[in-house]
Amino acid sequence: MEELLNIAKNAFPQVSGTETIKGIEDEVEILWDKWGVPHIYARSMEDAYFTQGYIHASHRLWQLETFRRFTSGTLSEIIGAAMVDQDKHYRIIGLHRIAKKCVANLRKDPNNETLRSLKSYVAGVNAGIEKASTNLPVEFAVLNIKPEKWSLEDSLKIMSYIEWGLGGWSYTLELLRENLITKLGVEMADKIIPLYSGANVDIGKGSNGWVVSPNKSESGAVLFANDPHLPLMLPAIWILMHLSCPELNTIGSSFPGVPSVVLGHNEKIAWGATTVTSDNVDLFKLELNPENENQYKYNGEWIDFEVMDEPIAIQNRDQPIDFKVKISKFGPVMEYIELQREVIKISLPDKYALHWTSYDVNLDDTIEGFRTINSASNWSEFRKALSKMTVTPQNFIYGDIEGNIGHQHGGKLPLRKYGDGATVTPGTDEKFNWSGLVPFEKMFSIFNPEHGFVYTANYNEDKAPNGVFIAQDRAKPYRQMRIKSLLQSKEVFTIQDFINYQLDLFTMEAEELLPKMLKYVKVKANTEVQKEIIELLENWDYFLTKNSVAGIVYKIWYQEILRAILIPLIGIELFEVYLTSNPFEIERLFKLFEEKDELEDTLFRAFENTIKFLTEKFSSDFTKWKWGDIHKVVLTHPFSQVNEEAKMLNIGPFKIGGDGNTLWNGSYDPTDEYKVIVGPSYRQIHDLSDWDKSIGVIPGGQAGLPFHKHYNDLMKLWVKGKYIPLLFTRKAISENLEGTFKLIPQ
Structure with a gap:
């Protein structure tokens, strides 16, 4: 263990000093604050994105490697046969095929700014990989592997993985309904879960967000809060980052593997998001040719599946196993259901093809959308950036220094010619397929409402705003009801009020049902x-406290x-x-x-x-x-699941309150001793009167390097409901400095 500790410590990157490096045009300065947040000062956007990629690789290289393998369906190659079903599932979904298509689309225009930014980011990741190659993080040493060069496709795979995590949930309910109909018949199935009117479900991943106008804020400026609820993992999903260059000055949460700040603020606006509980995925029941398993009926004829060879390499085996993916006119033929990161073989006798909005769009447009959000200065520019979004629709919330607030759906919704997506759709004719995607102009939008606030917590109060059908199923309403009641409870709000609301443990579900x-x-x-x-x-x-x-x-x-x-x-x-x-x-x-x-x-x-x-x-x-004696959060290092000693790499357990219906989301798995699996992945609160008053926190730490001082320091704050300052001005950063690091062009 001492040897591993030494390996781990040797992998810690510098936060003070200089380094000469290829790939940048001018000197870049990185100010590291004492919470491990890098503040990047570059002289061009390309150099800023290069440095972002460099830091992602320096501090989250193992996370990048696991993301890349997860999305490619190549985990079995380093972990073994236990991951074969997982790999097969992701080969079927085809995130790698989506990424390849997106990169081809980007390359059509060599002067495309998104392509240039993405290339700079990828170059930075590879510079970070090269720098780390002599002292790789401990996980690489244990598995005796080395990271390959990062590619444009890798970043697009991760973008599509984010999208699948947000929008790929609804087909599981179609399969539940199909199972119930098969087992019990239509009438009884409808009594258990509505087949035609939709159910309220614990979608697990969710979010809270709300913004109040200046006349409702003690400071006289917009007050803003957002906390996306995502799987609690190690390292944390997000890494906090500040990007400053002539084109932008933005701070917030970034996603390792993808350029830009995803949620945060710049000098003029703050933005956040919660997922619209939309139905972006449908299953189509295929009729197979009884005399030829490689054919299915379409428009009255037997036609061939497109068959993709997807050999899967397995650790300690000389030869890969053969695996073939069948693709129909509707999409790939599914073999697994995915729930809470676990894949389970579909047990029904029929075959079902998956259609997903991401098969019909270019996800590189979403990278362009976030890039332009980062530099947006008003509502019009913000909406223009959102119009580019091709992900599962998000409730984007907005506030600016001029006192404006807004709420806009951004993303893509399917236009269905048949059915409503709640149950499996026939897959024998093109008339059953989608007719297209909903145009941005028809998406829900509200700007400066008279009541002085906007709010969202995944629940669709209207299933079809502006006549645009979102979904039959929707998230449970309790968090959204609680936010609304709190925002109606007083006339003027403070940052402390918003902190209290993000940490709120009142359960409106229990109030209604108990x-x-x-x-x-x-x-x-x-x-x-x-x-x-x-x-x-x-x-x-x-109040569902840990001591309740x-x-x-x-x-x-x-x-x-x-x-x-x-x-x-x-x-x-x-x-x-x-x-x-x-x-x-x-x-x-x-x-x-x-x-x-x-x-x-x-x-x-x-x-x-x-x-x-x-x-x-x-x-x-x-x-x-006590609720907290059973309701605990542990950030689990993957190695700890196969090695008892490796449990020292875990963070926790910590007793916490809440559940999936409280504002402090503590969604749990009742089949795994009520272990907390989803929670606030990034809390951010902004008083737009002074950006240095902004606060935030992530569960875990900035570094994905075991034993690093910033490996677990923020988790201790997160559990206690504490925050760190999201420092924005150079003066405030300089007063809380841990180190200054400069990249010098070679």
Whole structure:
């Protein structure tokens, strides 16, 4: 272990000094503040992006390597056969094919500014890889591998991976409905989850965002808050960064592998985003030729699949395994379902092709969109940048130093000729396919509303604003309801108010559902402990803190009710596959019972099972049950899953409150001991009266290098609800300096 520690420390990059380097035109200065945030001062945009790539590679090289292999379907090559299904799944989706198409599109115009910026970024990544090659991060040493050169395709693969993570969720619900219809018939399936009117689901990944006008801000300027909720991983998804050059001056969160600041502010505007719960993916049921498995029916004829050879190399095997991807007119034929980063073989007998908006667009346009957002100075320029976006639609929120606020959908939505995407679509004729994409002009937009604020938390209050259909299914409404109630609760807000709101643990879900659950069991309580627990629940303030006794009883009881009702109907396997996304609504399930007594008995048995579970796990004294004792976050290093000693590379566990329906999102996996899997991946709050008042934090640290001082320092703040200053002026940065590093052109 001492040897590995030395290897790890040798990989730490310099933060003070100079380095002569190829690839830049002029000297670049990097001011590192004491929280590990680099502030890049360059004399051209190309040099700024080069330096961004260089820093991404210097501090997050292992993350870049895993992202590249994840998106290429080549993890088996370094990890082994355990990753074959994962690799097959991503070969089928074809992020590498999308990237290749996008790069070809970019190269059509050699003077394209996005191409130039991307080339500069890629050159910077490769300079960072070359610099690190003599002292690679410890993960490379353990696996005895070396990183290959970075490419334009690698950055576009990562862009498409981000897009798949945001928009690829909805096909799983189509498969759930297909499973239920196959197993139980249409009528019963519709009673369990609505087939035609849509369900409210725990999409896991989500976000909060809100902005208030100057007349509602104590400082007299726009006040802004945003926190995207994404998988909690190690290293953190984001790395904070400040890019300054003649063309732009921007600070915020960047995504390793992709240039620009994704969420943040420049000198004139602040922006953030939450995902629109849109349906950008459809499954089409194919009719295969019974005499030729390589053909399917289309427009009344048997036609051949396009077959792609995708050999998969596996660690410690001489020869790759053969794997073929079949592609139809609708898209690739799916073999797996993906839920919470786990892939599971589709068990249904039919074959389904996937159509995704990313197959119909150029994702390089999204890189162009973010590049132009970074330098936008007003609402008009901001919207023009958003019009380029080709990702799953995002709720972009906006504020500027002139006092304007706004909310604009940016991204692409499909125009369907048939069906609404909630259930599987027939795949035998072109008439069932999409007719195109919704034009930007028809997307939802609001600017300077009279009530003085905008807000979003993934829930689509209108399924079809401006006549544009978004989706039947949508995120649960509770976070959005809570934001709205808080913004209506007072006339003037401060930064501290917005901090309190981002850390808010009030559960409107429990406030709505718990009284309805209790009314069925109160009369059946027959022990003092049961009566005392019911009294505790009745008097709960609905704050789901880590020390909440009522909170842990409610959360476990909720799961036990789902288990008691659904497993007899759909089976344990299907139940556990979909439990984390939980598209099941308890009140809808209550209606399955014709007799009130039967419902009361079911809920009371679930209540008894809850008490039994918590007693056996913790104590017979229910006052010692705490939500945080089971609801914990651990940032897990991949090596720790196969090596006990490597657990020292993990960060945590930390007890936290909340769940997927509180503003402090703590989405968890009930099939994995309630482990927290999704949370605020970047908190940002801006008072536009003074950019140096901006604050933010990410879970983990800036460095992806084990044992580095900035490997886990920000996680300790994140857990406590603390922030760091997002310093913007050179004076403020200089007063909090850790080091100055200069890149000198060779």
